[in-house]
Amino acid sequence: MKWWKVEKLYSDGKWLDTCFVNTDERGIIAKIQNEEPDSFESLGLVIPGFLNAHSHAFQYSMVGLSEHLPVGAKGDDFWSWRKVMYGLAGKINPDQLQAVATMLYSEMARMGFTSVAEFHYLHHNLDGKPYDNLGEMGQRLYAAAKEVGINITLLPVFYQRGDFKQEALPQQKRFISRTTVDYLKLLASLQVNDPLFSLGVCVHSLRAVSEGSVLEAFIDTDQNLPAHLHIAEQEKEVESCLKYLGKRPVQWLLDNLELSDRYNLVHATHLDEGENKQLAESGANVVICPTTEGNLGDGLFNLVEYIKAKGNFAIGTDGHFNLNPLxxxxxxxxxxxxxxxxxxxxxxxxxxxxxxxxxxxTQKAGLLAMGIKDSRSLKVGDPFDVAVLNPEHPVLVGKAPKYLLSALIYSSDSSVFAGTIVAGNWVVNNGKHIKNREIADAFKKAQLELLK
Ligand SMILES: [Zn+2]
Known part of the structure; x- marks a missing residue:
């Protein structure tokens, strides 16, 4: 049992003035009251922790390495970035993955994230053969989140082939499950019993998995698990889908699956008007990754029409060019x-x-992406998973509550984050992760090996 004095608490969509929050031994909010208890710890402004609905942890190792035109190249796009990414995917080992993911998740926590959905496709050994422990790499990602202390929804990815009607490339050999049965075995190897952990079902994309296998993976699995896939990120992918499946990618999904709020469509950048409207009305969630989509030159999602049709949308940091949710x-x-x-x-x-x-x-839809059924909005009964903000930050000082979220989102930088608490425990305090030194040392060792 612990008491926290909160100067302003964003609880259930409303700002509460100074109040006292009691958390139980599991970090669940047991009471919120105005009367002062005997002892308490003081916090400034407190909002629900951010939810990162799309991450490829290993890619954090390579940020900055693809911001130049390769020698001899005349232009650059997503596909040349993918070459650099495949170079890293081909060599990172389990220890290195764990060290990179631990640093990444600790940095996410420093930026106020308390949950991450990890879209994980680096399954096999460097030679493409499964590890003796089939779930080795996924378990390393869980271990990273556990070390950091944030919630993880692990999304083991079904990746079957290189492209529509094409065998996998040699660079993709670590990703491959040939059949749905192989994929379901992989999924089963990644069950972990921990309140910080949950599992989802995930197909890489319509180009990487056959139509029949996409349907099997999504229909023959536990319908309570969130379902994720990349879709319509690149125009080339839309053209190929039209050629091989006779429909645009999102239209194919709408026509072949009963889309609902279980489904999380990552990017969905290139939609026509009908797809945008039908997708919004289906209740499915679009996971938009603005800085990654910007970095890769993907294009812009048509958010306005989608909001008019009441569509759900979450955010993800994807390739981790940026980790600040604001x-x-x-x-x-x-x-x-x-x-x-x-x-x-x-x-x-x-x-x-x-x-x-x-x-x-994005908080509401982030929960859909994580497969979390409760509200997590800092009501009694919700876990105390929060970003603690510095009330002295100049853009927040003197602002009436109704302006605070806009002041935070549009005008503050990462110095506004004073700390992060997950399940009632400090994860980041005074701007530093509580295990900062060990995490940084292991990360440096991994980076020196990977980047030499
Ligand atoms: Zn992605």
Whole structure:
């Protein structure tokens, strides 16, 4: 049992003035009250922790390595970035993956994330053969999240082939499950009994898995598990899908699966009007990764029409060019404003606030991506998973509560994050992860090996 004094608490979508929060031994909120208890720890502004709905942990090792035009190249795009990424995927071992993921997750926690959905396809040994322990690499990712103390939804990826009607490339040999049965074995090897851990079902993309296997993976698995896939990120993928499946990728999903809020479509950048509307109405969730999509030159999701149709959307940091959720949210909105030459494009009625819309929508949909059924909005009964903000940060000082989320999202930087608490325990305090030194040493060793 612990008491926390909170200067301002964003609980269940409303700001509460100074209050006292009691957490039980599991870190669940047992009481929120105005009366002062005998002893307590003081926090500044407290909001629910951010939810990172799309991560490829190993890619954190290579940020900065693909920001130049390769010698002899005339242009650069997603596909040349993928070459650099495959170079790393081909050599990272379990110890190195764990060290990189631990550093990455500790940095996410420093930026206020308390949960991550890890889209994991580096399954096999360097020679492409399964490890003796089939789930070795996935278990290393869980170990990284455990060490850091954040919630992980592990999404073991079904990856079957190189492209529509094409065998896998040699560089993809670590990713491959040939059949649905192989994939289900892999999935079964990754069950962990821990409140911080949950599992999801995941298909890499329509190009990487045959139509029949996509349906089997999603239909023949526990319907309570969240389902994820990459979709319509690149125009080339849409063209190939039209050629081989006769439909645009999202249209194919809409026509072949009963999409619901179980489904998480990552990127969904290139949708036509009908797909956008039908997808929104299906209740499925789009996971938008603004800085990665920007870095890779993917394109812009049509958010305004999607919001008008009440579509769900979450954010992810994907390739980890950026780990600050505020920057993801800001870019998500600014991309639309720049395209439409308008302001507050998500506010459909007078009185609505862009910061509140962005925060509330991505928190709600982030839970769908994690497969978390409760609200996690800092009500009694919710875990105390929070980002603690510095109330003295200049952009927050003196602001009425109704302006705080917009001041935070549009105008603050990472110095606003004072700490992160998961299940009632400090994970990051005074801007540093509590195991910062050990994590940094192991990461440095791995990076020196990987980047030499
Ligand atoms: Zn991805």
């Amino acid at each position: 920057e993801e949210l800001r870019l998500l909105d600014y991309g639309q404003r720049l395209k439409l030459k308008k302001r507050n494009i998500m506010c459909l009625e007078g009185g609505q606030d862009s910061g509140e819309i962005l925060f509330n929508a």
